[in-house]
Amino acid sequence: xxxxxFRLVKRDKSSNARAGxxxxxxxxxxTPVFMPVGTQATVKTxxxxxxxxxxxxxxxxxxxxxxxxxxHELVKRAGGLHRFMxxxxxxxxxxxxxxxxSLNSLTKTTEEGVRFxxxxxxxxxxxxxxxxxxxxxxxxxxxxxxLDEPVLYPCSQEQAxxxxxxxxxxAARCLQAHNExxxxxxxxGQALFGIIQGGTYPELRETSAEALLxxxxxxxxxxxxxxxxxxxxxxxxxxxxxxYVPETKARYLMGVGxxxxxxxxxxxxxxxxxxxxxxxxxxxxxxxxxxGKLIIKNSQYAEDFSPIDxxxxxxxxxxxTRAYLRHLFNTGEVSALRLxxxxxxxxxxxxxxxxxxxxLQDRFPDWKAExxxxxxxxxxxxxxx
Amino acid sequence: xxxxxFRLVKRDKSSNARAGxxxxxxxxxxTPVFMPVGTQATVKTxxxxxxxxxxxxxxxxxxxxxxxxxxHELVKRAGGLHRFMxxxxxxxxxxxxxxxxSLNSLTKTTEEGVRFxxxxxxxxxxxxxxxxxxxxxxxxxxxxxxLDEPVLYPCSQEQAxxxxxxxxxxAARCLQAHNExxxxxxxxGQALFGIIQGGTYPELRETSAEALLxxxxxxxxxxxxxxxxxxxxxxxxxxxxxxYVPETKARYLMGVGxxxxxxxxxxxxxxxxxxxxxxxxxxxxxxxxxxGKLIIKNSQYAEDFSPIDxxxxxxxxxxxTRAYLRHLFNTGEVSALRLxxxxxxxxxxxxxxxxxxxxLQDRFPDWKAExxxxxxxxxxxxxxx
Numbered sequence: 086x087x088x089x090x091f092r093l094v095k096r097d098k099s100s101n102a103r104a105g106x107x108x109x110x111x112x113x114x115x116t117p118v119f120m121p122v123g124t125q126a127t128v129k130t131x132x133x134x135x136x137x138x139x140x141x142x143x144x145x146x147x148x149x150x151x152x153x154x155x156x157h158e159l160v161k162r163a164g165g166l167h168r169f170m171x172x173x174x175x176x177x178x179x180x181x182x183x184x185x186x187s188l189n190s191l192t193k194t195t196e197e198g199v200r201f202x203x204x205x206x207x208x209x210x211x212x213x214x215x216x217x218x219x220x221x222x223x224x225x226x227x228x229x230x231x232l233d234e235p236v237l238y239p240c241s242q243e244q245a246x247x248x249x250x251x252x253x254x255x256a257a258r259c260l261q262a263h264n265e266x267x268x269x270x271x272x273x274g275q276a277l278f279g280i281i282q283g284g285t286y287p288e289l290r291e292t293s294a295e296a297l298l299x300x301x302x303x304x305x306x307x308x309x310x311x312x313x314x315x316x317x318x319x320x321x322x323x324x325x326x327x328x329y330v331p332e333t334k335a336r337y338l339m340g341v342g343x344x345x346x347x348x349x350x351x352x353x354x355x356x357x358x359x360x361x362x363x364x365x366x367x368x369x370x371x372x373x374x375x376x377g378k379l380i381i382k383n384s385q386y387a388e389d390f391s392p393i394d395x396x397x398x399x400x401x402x403x404x405x406t407r408a409y410l411r412h413l414f415n416t417g418e419v420s421a422l423r424l425x426x427x428x429x430x431x432x433x434x435x436x437x438x439x440x441x442x443x444x445l446q447d448r449f450p451d452w453k454a455e456x457x458x459x460x461x462x463x464x465x466x467x468x469x470x
Numbered sequence: 471x472x473x474x475x476f477r478l479v480k481r482d483k484s485s486n487a488r489a490g491x492x493x494x495x496x497x498x499x500x501t502p503v504f505m506p507v508g509t510q511a512t513v514k515t516x517x518x519x520x521x522x523x524x525x526x527x528x529x530x531x532x533x534x535x536x537x538x539x540x541x542h543e544l545v546k547r548a549g550g551l552h553r554f555m556x557x558x559x560x561x562x563x564x565x566x567x568x569x570x571x572s573l574n575s576l577t578k579t580t581e582e583g584v585r586f587x588x589x590x591x592x593x594x595x596x597x598x599x600x601x602x603x604x605x606x607x608x609x610x611x612x613x614x615x616x617l618d619e620p621v622l623y624p625c626s627q628e629q630a631x632x633x634x635x636x637x638x639x640x641a642a643r644c645l646q647a648h649n650e651x652x653x654x655x656x657x658x659g660q661a662l663f664g665i666i667q668g669g670t671y672p673e674l675r676e677t678s679a680e681a682l683l684x685x686x687x688x689x690x691x692x693x694x695x696x697x698x699x700x701x702x703x704x705x706x707x708x709x710x711x712x713x714y715v716p717e718t719k720a721r722y723l724m725g726v727g728x729x730x731x732x733x734x735x736x737x738x739x740x741x742x743x744x745x746x747x748x749x750x751x752x753x754x755x756x757x758x759x760x761x762g763k764l765i766i767k768n769s770q771y772a773e774d775f776s777p778i779d780x781x782x783x784x785x786x787x788x789x790x791t792r793a794y795l796r797h798l799f800n801t802g803e804v805s806a807l808r809l810x811x812x813x814x815x816x817x818x819x820x821x822x823x824x825x826x827x828x829x830l831q832d833r834f835p836d837w838k839a840e841x842x843x844x845x846x847x848x849x850x851x852x853x854x855x
Contacts, residue, residue, distance in 0.1 A: 125801045126794070132805060133789060155772070155797045163775055163793060171789045387540070390548055404518060404556045408548060409511070412540045416510045419804050420517060 089227070089276035089303050091116075091335040091356070097449040101327065101354035104444040107143075107304075107335055109175040109227035110274040111167060114142045116335070116356040117440050119347070119433045120177060122364060125150050126160075126170040129364055130423040131430075133172050138400065139427065140434050143175040143227075145359045148220055149184035152210075153203050157223040165225030177228040177359075180217045180259075180280075183235055183308075183340075194234055196251070214258035222266050222275065230306065231259040233280045238312040245284035252282045253296045260300050278304040278337065281326045285318050294329035304335035307355075311341045319346075320353065327354045344373060344436055348456055351440050352449070363433045367425035370414045373432040375459055381425065386411045399431035474612070474661035474688050476501075476720040476741070482834040486712065486739035489829040492528075492689075492720055494560040494612035495659040496552060499527045501720070501741040502825050504732070504818045505562060507749060510535050511545075511555040514749055515808040516815075518557050523785065524812065525819050528560040528612075530744045533605055534569030537595075538588050542608040550610030562613040562744075565602045565644075568620055568693075568725075579619055581636070599643035607651050607660065615691065616644040618665045623697040630669035637667045638681045645685050663689040663722065666711045670703050679714035689720035692740075696726045704731075705738065712739045729758060729821055733841055736825050737834070748818045752810035755799045758817040760844055766810065771796045784816035 090108040097103065107114040121128045121136065124147040128136060136144065146166055151157060155169075163169035166176055185192055185201045193200040198213030214232045221229040233252040236245050256279050263277045279302035283289030297305065307326045310319050323338065330336050337357035338350050347358050363373055372379045374394045381393070392402040393410065401410070401424045413421035436456075443452035475493040482488065492499040506513045506521065509532040513521060521529065531551055536542060540554075548554035551561055570577055570586045578585040583598030599617045606614040618637040621630050641664050648662045664687035668674030682690065692711045695704050708723065715721050722742035723735050732743050748758055757764045759779045766778070777787035778795065786795070786809040798806035821841075828837030 125797070125803060127798060127803050127805050130804050130808075132785075132809065134785065150801075154801055155793070159773060159793070162773060163791070168775075169791075169794060169797075171791075171794065388544060388547060390553075400517075400519065406548070406554075406556075408540070408544070409554060409556065412510070412554075413512060416535075416539055418510060418512050419515050419807055420512050422804055423515075423808065424517065 088274045091304060091333065093332055095445050097444050098447065099450050100352040102352045102444050102449050103354060104441045105356055111173060111175045111227050114175055115441060117351045117437050118142060118357050119437045120145045120357065120359040121430055122359055122361050125154065126166060129368065130426045135427060139430050143177060144172065146176055146178045146224065146226060147184055148178045148181035148217060148224065151224060152181060152220050153205055157220045161223040167225065176226040178221050178224050178226040178230065180230040180232040181212055182232045185212055186235055214255040215262040218259050218262040218266060227274065228276050228278060228304065230278050231256045231280055233282055233308055235282065235309050236284045238285065238314045240284050242286050245286055245289055249283050249289045249293055253293065256297060257300060276303045278302055278306050280306040280308040282309050284309055285314050285322060287325055290322055290325050294326055298329055304337060305330045306337040306339050308339045311346065320349065323350060323353050323355065344460060347436065348440065348453055352453060363429040364426050367429040368422045370425065372425055373429045377460055381407060381411050382414050393428050397428065397431065399428050401428040473659045476689060476718065478717055480830050482829050483832065484835050485737040487737045487829050487834050488739060489826045490741055496558060496560045496612050499560055500826060502736045502822050503527060503742055504822045505530045505742065505744040506815055507744055507746050510539065511551060514753065515811045520812060524815050528562060529557065531561055531563045531609065531611060532569055533563045533602060533609065534566035536609060537566060537605050538590055542605040546608035552610065561611040563606050563609050563611040563615065565615040565617040566597055567617045570597060571620055599640040600647040603644050603647040603651060612659065613661050613663060613689065615663050616641045616665055618667055618693055620694050621669045623670065623699045625669050627671050630671055630674055634668050634674050634678055638678065641682060642685060661688045663687055663691050665691040665693040667694050669694055670699050670707060672710055675707055675710050679711055683714055689722060690715045691722040691724050693724045696731065705734065708735060708738050708740065729845060732821065733825065733838055737838060748814040749811050752814040753807045755810065757810055758814045762845055766792060766795050767799050778813050782813065782816065784813050786813040
């Protein structure tokens with residue numbers, strides 16, 4: 086028996102939404118799931134205890150950042166990323182490709198791999214498919230990702246096609262390197278996911294999906310979306326990719342997204358999400374609530390002695406008022422960042438939890454309709470926030 | 471029966487050290503006690519839950535800062551500082567005098583009070599004895615302080631004498647304003663402490679202590695020390711002041727200090743302390759341990775996978791390694807600030823707790839000797855930290 090398994094628990098009758106369980110060496114993950122982003126071996130402002138209290142079942146680490154600091158070899162000597170950061174539940178690491186391209190204006194991509202300069206000190210580095218597998222095996226996450234070359238939006242079909250070919254070639258090399266290293270180090274635990282690319286070109290998405298499916302990865306990510314393309318195009322591409330991925334495989338929509346996007350993606354059959362929005366926006370005093378966003382620094386909250394959301398059960402809402410949180414932000418207290426992050430991450434986790442319950446209890450369409458009416462109506466009402 | 475009471479529980483036989491209990495409207499405080507500094511209605515980086523976990527029985531708020539932001543009237547409308555910040559245990563507020571003088575280069579002191587400019591926006595404000603009592607009653611702390619004019623070190627006897635006279639005059643006016651407002655608002659809860667000043671001049675300290683004792687405050691602070699004067703002078707002044715304060719009154723050494731200073735002060739009969747050192751130093755990656763200070767950013771800790779102090783029971787030491795904490799500081803993660811603060815504050819709280827236990831169990835001299843040998847020997851050994 087493999088250490089990794091995706092088990093489908095329940096299908097929604099009227100949509101592609103589904104509830105499942107991912108089994109990993111560090112425990113099970115209930116899907117749909119949101120993975121808080123822990124770029125530098127920490128989810129910004131939070132402790133592991135905070136994450137456990139929030140019910141986080143899996144977090145994401147960034148290979149690019151961890152490779153540069155503290156270095157994957159150091160993490161390996163610490164006993165792997167779980168031990169290094171003291172997090173006992175599952176972890177997923179990305180391949181570092183996205184950060185290489187998004188944090189560096191000067192990258193050189195060849196068949197071999199991608200050469201880049203560190204955003205920290207300008208030093209030169211080369212990420213090849215084999216190298217990112219080596220790094221990710223050193224980090225020791227439960228789920229690791231292939232190296233891909235993302236394309237921006239808009240992108241010509243020629244460019245997207247070229248990137249797609251390279252990405253497929255790299256995926257095969259990643260898989261081979263992974264299998265060889267797995268064998269060599271007797272590591273059975275890590276699951277390597279493929280990433281379907283192809284920009285906004287249906288035929289390229291199909292080519293990508295078909296080729297990757299032949300490699301039989303245990304899970305598939307959909308990459309390169311939510312980069313500015315029209316919303317209808319996003320869902321067209323998601324639907325197309327998901328058609329190709331068998332029901333028995335986990336599906337991960339990378340970097341998505343807003344609550345509305347995630348709910349829509351769940352209804353289309355996506356199981357896994359990650360995004361910096363809840364954590365990054367919280368640090369900028371912009372909070373997610375079931376009514377839409379709330380800008381806590383606004384003067385209207387100066388003497389508002391009610392919680393962010395009176396129905397929210399997060400520790401911030403149970404213990405603090407809007408006026409107090411606004412005061413902490415206005416006076417530059419870093420505790421504001423953590424209290425806000427706790428609230429918004431709780432909102433994201435709760436969204437996944439209630440979506441799952443709705444699927445399991447055959448009331449997903451009602452749940453989705455209720456979400457949409459509440460979230461959008463209030464967001465319009467607070468449009469000037 | 472008054473809401474405030476200091477009860478002497480035990481006297482050490484071979485020193486002036488003592489264990490006591492302070493009763494306040496928001497609960498009891500065991501002494502000796504260290505009061506974490508919560509300048510802007512928050513102990514920097516921590517939540518109230520963190521403070522409770524650390525066993526904090528009382529915290530300090532700064533009148534100057536709270537008066538400027540969010541404003542004492544707003545705090546009053548929130549139901550007082552306890553309600554505003556969600557802290558249910560005792561609070562002490564200072565009078566704001568020290569901040570006025572230390573944060574402003576241009577202050578104008580007259581018999582009436584002290585005129586100053588806000589360090590935030592340059593606006594002009596006047597603190598009179600009556601005004602700081604009004605502000606502190608609006609904030610609603612359990613223990614409040616009289617307005618005083620601190621003197622720097624060194625300071626001429628003439629200047630110190632002039633400040634002393636003004637401070638005594640202001641103390642009487644504070645007491646009168648406090649009694650009048652207490653009566654008017656039917657607030658019986660707050661205890662107003664006097665502050666013995668007089669710089670490093672024994673005769674001025676005596677004058678100050680004698681005059682304040684006549685006003686019969688429920689507790690007495692010793693102010694204006696640990697400002698650069700020789701250590702022997704500090705203790706000479708502390709001993710002198712304490713001689714005057716009856717055993718039945720709480721004694722508070724303001725702004726002190728390092729672990730060594732606090733242990734020494736306890737042995738001389740001090741009950742209460744506050745200081746920014748454990749929290750401020752922690753945010754600068756300098757940690758207090760029973761061996762002395764530890765600079766966690768030092769490269770020697772890069773691969774040190776042991777806790778800050780393997781015998782420490784704080785949540786940071788139970789869950790994280792030196793290498794990980796160093797990584798968080800080096801990558802600028804704000805979670806580092808909180809984890810470090812938790813450790814150093816735990817060290818301070820634990821120092822008070824074990825000192826108290828030692829006094830209660832008649833082994834304070836041994837405890838003090840053990841503290842000194844451990845703390846100093848290792849500090850020397852790590853002198854380059």
